[in-house]
Amino acid sequence: MKVSSPYHCLSPSAQIPGVVPLSPAAHLVFSMGSPPTALDLQNPDNLGQQSTDNGVLPNLKWSFSDSRTRILRGGWVREQVITDLPVSVDISAAQQHLTKGSIRELHWHRTAECGYVYAGSVLLSAVNEDGQYQVSKLEVGDIWYFPKGEAHTVQGLEEENEFLLVFDDGNFDAVVSTFNLDDWIAYTPVSVLAKNFNLSESVFGNVPSPNPYIQNATLNPQDYVYYAKDHPLEKVPGRGGALRMVDTTTFPIATTIAATVVTLEPAGLRELHWHPNAAEWLYFHKGQARAGVFIGNANARTFDFSAGDTALFPDNNGEDIYTYSYRHYIENTSPMEQLVWIEIYKSDRPTLLRIPLDVAKSIKTEKQILIK
Numbered sequence: 093m094k095v096s097s098p099y100h101c102l103s104p105s106a107q108i109p110g111v112v113p114l115s116p117a118a119h120l121v122f123s124m125g126s127p128p129t130a131l132d133l134q135n136p137d138n139l140g141q142q143s144t145d146n147g148v149l150p151n152l153k154w155s156f157s158d159s160r161t162r163i164l165r166g167g168w169v170r171e172q173v174i175t176d177l178p179v180s181v182d183i184s185a186a187q188q189h190l191t192k193g194s195i196r197e198l199h200w201h202r203t204a205e206c207g208y209v210y211a212g213s214v215l216l217s218a219v220n221e222d223g224q225y226q227v228s229k230l231e232v233g234d235i236w237y238f239p240k241g242e243a244h245t246v247q248g249l250e251e252e253n254e255f256l257l258v259f260d261d262g263n264f265d266a267v268v269s270t271f272n273l274d275d276w277i278a279y280t281p282v283s284v285l286a287k288n289f290n291l292s293e294s295v296f297g298n299v300p301s302p303n304p305y306i307q308n309a310t311l312n313p314q315d316y317v318y319y320a321k322d323h324p325l326e327k328v329p330g331r332g333g334a335l336r337m338v339d340t341t342t343f344p345i346a347t348t349i350a351a352t353v354v355t356l357e358p359a360g361l362r363e364l365h366w367h368p369n370a371a372e373w374l375y376f377h378k379g380q381a382r383a384g385v386f387i388g389n390a391n392a393r394t395f396d397f398s399a400g401d402t403a404l405f406p407d408n409n410g411e412d413i414y415t416y417s418y419r420h421y422i423e424n425t426s427p428m429e430q431l432v433w434i435e436i437y438k439s440d441r442p443t444l445l446r447i448p449l450d451v452a453k454s455i456k457t458e459k460q461i462l463i464k
Contacts, residue, residue: 137394147391166194174262180404182438183373184264190248212253233320237346332360332462362422370439379431
């Protein structure tokens with residue numbers, strides 16, 4: 093349940109299925125003012141739920157439900173860019189939905205693009221600078237990667253198809269970030285098109301076409317595509333879940349975007365850790381989560397997440413509050429449902445730092461990543 097209106101008020105004792113009950117501190121807050129909204133109840137950790145929260149941290153969370161959805165012929169799209177989540181300077185993202193047969197026309201970007209299919213299946217086509225083509229079918233769990241400037245299309249194959257798109261620039265909506273072939277042709281004189289392609293001007297009388305032509309592949313179909321079925325899950329210490337790491341060791345072409353698909357068991361914990369060489373952008377696909385963040389000097393904050401939310405944990409590449417190293421953990425707050433999220437890094441292979449085992453050996457006796 094997503095309610096974003098601050099005027100939709102509920103009593104402090106109100107409950108929403110799957111939402112953590114309000115803490116005594118939160119009840120005290122609302123005993124002195126307006127009753128909590130449904131959005132308050134979805135974010136109990138903003139209401140004093142965690143006694144360890146302290147100091148000032150920027151907002152690290154954005155929900156796709158808060159993004160404007162553009163309804164298009166044959167599908168829809170909604171974005172999360174730097175104006176939505178200012179701390180996310182390296183990564184922007186979008187959810188895109190295609191009905192059966194609908195196609196995202198031939199286009200390319202000034203940034204690299206990574207895609208993750210989480211519903212249905214799609215037909216991906218691409219052409220490189222040498223005019224060579226590739227056509228690949230991708231299903232749930234499969235990933236694609238295009239370097240900047242690689243022209244491509246995506247077509248829906250099932251009744252309903254949906255995927256996550258990730259770009260290695262937070263300011264993806266900047267002017268001239270995407271080039272559509274139809275757009276270019278529509279704004280080029282017909283006489284020039286005829287001369288360029290050595291064709292009659294009548295050939296271009298009905299452009300732009302809503303359904304670009306897709307040709308069979310002449311490239312290795314593994315170049316742009318990562319097939320989940322061909323890669324076993326990582327062996328994860330801690331017995332708390334499973335993860336699939338997608339970087340240049342398993343997907344060599346993806347030199348600017350790496351990903352990890354994480355499944356955490358009910359009540360499980362993604363251990364305390366941080367990444368020194370890349371910010372961690374997250375998309376929560378299924379379940380309910382809590383993330384605790386600490387940046388030092390008594391500054392800590394806890395966030396609540398549900399399906400459709402995004403987040404950003406910066407790395408330590410600067411001196412202001414947006415670029416401190418954000419140590420964090422992620423906890424599955426559901427006792428029954430698995431938590432699934434996708435981590436994205438602007439890196440060929442992100443590094444991971446944890447609390448050293450010899451420092452914490454009185455607490456745990458073996459390395460753990462996803463803790464049961």
